[in-house]
Amino acid sequence: xxxxxxxxxxxxxxxxxxxxxxxxxxxxxxxxxxxxxxxxxxxxxxxxxxxxxxxxxxxxxxxxxxxxxxxxxxxxxxxxxxxxxxxxxxxxxxxxxxxxxxxxxxxxxxxxxxxxxxxxxxxxxxxxxxxxxxxxxxxxxxxxxxxxxxxxxxxxxxxxxxxxxxxxxxxxxxxxxxxxxxxxxxxxxxxxxxxxxxxxxxxxxxxxxxxxxxxxxxxxxxxxxxxxxxxxxxxx
Amino acid sequence: xxxxxxxxxxxxxxxxxxxxxxxxxxxxxxxxxxxxxxxxxxxxxxxxxxxxxxxxxxxxxxxxxxxxxxxxxxxxxxxxxxxxxxxxxxxxxxxxxxxxxxxxxxxxxxxxxxxxxxxxxxxxxxxxxxxxxxxxxxxxxxxxxxxxxxxxxxxxxxxxxxxxxxxxxxxxxxxxxxxxxxxxxxxxxxxxxxxxxxxxxxxxxxxxxxxxxxxxxxxxxxxxxxxxxxxxxxxx
DNA sequence: GCTGATATTTGCGCCAGCGCAAAGAACGGA
DNA sequence: TCCGTTCTTTGCGCTGGCGCAAATATCAGC
Numbered sequence: 001x002x003x004x005x006x007x008x009x010x011x012x013x014x015x016x017x018x019x020x021x022x023x024x025x026x027x028x029x030x031x032x033x034x035x036x037x038x039x040x041x042x043x044x045x046x047x048x049x050x051x052x053x054x055x056x057x058x059x060x061x062x063x064x065x066x067x068x069x070x071x072x073x074x075x076x077x078x079x080x081x082x083x084x085x086x087x088x089x090x091x092x093x094x095x096x097x098x099x100x101x102x103x104x105x106x107x108x109x110x111x112x113x114x115x116x117x118x119x120x121x122x123x124x125x126x127x128x129x130x131x132x133x134x135x136x137x138x139x140x141x142x143x144x145x146x147x148x149x150x151x152x153x154x155x156x157x158x159x160x161x162x163x164x165x166x167x168x169x170x171x172x173x174x175x176x177x178x179x180x181x182x183x184x185x186x187x188x189x190x191x192x193x194x195x196x197x198x199x200x201x202x203x204x205x206x207x208x209x210x211x212x213x214x215x216x217x218x219x220x221x222x223x224x225x226x227x228x229x230x231x232x233x234x235x236x
Numbered sequence: 237x238x239x240x241x242x243x244x245x246x247x248x249x250x251x252x253x254x255x256x257x258x259x260x261x262x263x264x265x266x267x268x269x270x271x272x273x274x275x276x277x278x279x280x281x282x283x284x285x286x287x288x289x290x291x292x293x294x295x296x297x298x299x300x301x302x303x304x305x306x307x308x309x310x311x312x313x314x315x316x317x318x319x320x321x322x323x324x325x326x327x328x329x330x331x332x333x334x335x336x337x338x339x340x341x342x343x344x345x346x347x348x349x350x351x352x353x354x355x356x357x358x359x360x361x362x363x364x365x366x367x368x369x370x371x372x373x374x375x376x377x378x379x380x381x382x383x384x385x386x387x388x389x390x391x392x393x394x395x396x397x398x399x400x401x402x403x404x405x406x407x408x409x410x411x412x413x414x415x416x417x418x419x420x421x422x423x424x425x426x427x428x429x430x431x432x433x434x435x436x437x438x439x440x441x442x443x444x445x446x447x448x449x450x451x452x453x454x455x456x457x458x459x460x461x462x463x464x465x466x467x468x469x470x471x472x
Numbered sequence: 473g474c475t476g477a478t479a480t481t482t483g484c485g486c487c488a489g490c491g492c493a494a495a496g497a498a499c500g501g502a
Numbered sequence: 503t504c505c506g507t508t509c510t511t512t513g514c515g516c517t518g519g520c521g522c523a524a525a526t527a528t529c530a531g532c
Binding site: 390430431434453 | 518519520521522527528529
């Protein structure tokens with residue numbers, strides 16, 4: 001990638017740093033290094049010692065967790081100026097990443113030593129506060145998705161996932177006649193706890209109904225309200 | 237219940253307060269009130285404004301979340317000296333409880349105003365730190381359970397739930413020849429995202445195999461290692 | 473010890489969703 | 503433009519788990 005100089009101003013976009021002073025941002029910059037990982041590579045693997053936390057500056061990163069038998073689920077996708085790998089930074093005891101971070105495209109991130117963040121937290125309450133805010137939103141989202149997985153049928157979960165994704169990336173790409181998403185059937189399956197076959201069948205059906213258009217690693221949502229209806233469980 | 241006087245010493249048992257000074261503990265006590273709820277009642281309902289956070293002093297509380305159609309899942313069970321309802325305290329914007337807190341038996345809790353905790357956090361980094369530690373453990377647990385729900389079969393999930401419960405309550409009741417659990421089939425179903433029928437069938441089968449003994453709202457685990465084997469997916 | 477309420481078990485039928493397999497489509501590199 | 507790789511679609515068969523319904527067990531209060 002082309003060389004990019006990160007300024008402290010850029011760091012203001014990071015939610016956790018929104019209340020940070022300029023001095024603090026400079027301090028953060030000075031103590032961090034840049035890491036670039038090519039598409040398909042990993043910033044870290046589940047179980048690695050959590051020595052760094054990251055702030056994505058370009059690209060896209062998928063956080064996922066796998067069980068002992070290798071099956072995996074997608075926990076979330078990280079976009080630029082979002083923080084990831086922060087959980088390990090706070091835990092004093094078992095500081096291991098609970099998930100793996102794989103790049104979906106060539107990506108670059110700022111790597112900040114966990115110990116450094118810990119030291120900053122001790123004297124900067126506003127930082128703790130913003131970080132806690134981030135954590136609570138994670139918890140709430142995970143709880144909601146857990147309930148979804150436990151109580152809703154596959155079509156509802158897939159519809160919900162598409163709506164969520166549209167909300168995230170739609171906000172960043174403007175809205176044309178159809179919100180574009182770039183992900184494979186496999187990705188959607190891992191996000192919703194189903195299989196790529198079932199996702200494929202659902203998307204085909206929805207395309208037949210004109211709710212969306214599909215392509216290779218591409219989904220264009222034409223009638224978001226129809227997806228909302230399906231997600232609500234009002235079948236037919 | 238009999239009248240119980242909570243001292244600041246008791247509060248030391250609360251994980252989030254483990255590093256608090258005695259003065260702080262006194263301050264917390266002075267600013268909190270006691271609430272008792274009878275079995276089946278609610279400390280708060282999902283969606284209520286999160287004006288208080290609670291520390292359970294006696295009894296047992298079930299945290300659960302329901303979807304718009306009324307189906308519900310159990311997120312966790314709270315035992316004495318654990319904190320609950322803390323998420324809302326941190327969020328400045330939408331301070332609503334993301335779950336409901338129902339008592340499983342007559343229970344009493346210390347209620348601490350969210351705003352008061354917020355003010356304490358601002359000047360006491362160690363408190364923020366301990367609270368963040370609690371949050372990260374929540375996140376990790378939810379992620380693990382989410383993955384479990386997405387990738388594992390019902391028998392594995394039920395076996396896992398029993399193991400977890402045995403670990404929690406077994407630690408508090410000593411280990412005899414058989415770890416006793418007190419919960420209904422419905423409870424187990426809501427914890428594992430299945431139905432009471434399936435749970436009943438599984439338990440009957442396991443009883444036949446001598447792995448456990450069952451009763452009305454009672455499960456005695458006789459061979460924990462067998463459950464572990466099932467949870468690992470090494471069927472037969 | 474009765475009685476109503478609540479919890480549990482189990483037979484039975486059913487279907488949502490899984491997953492193999494094979495064919496087709498889209499892409500990227502040379 | 504051709505070729506290999508990767509992604510997607512769809513037919514087909516199967517089964518894990520759901521959920522009704524009805525019988526049975528257990529408990530709490532009187």
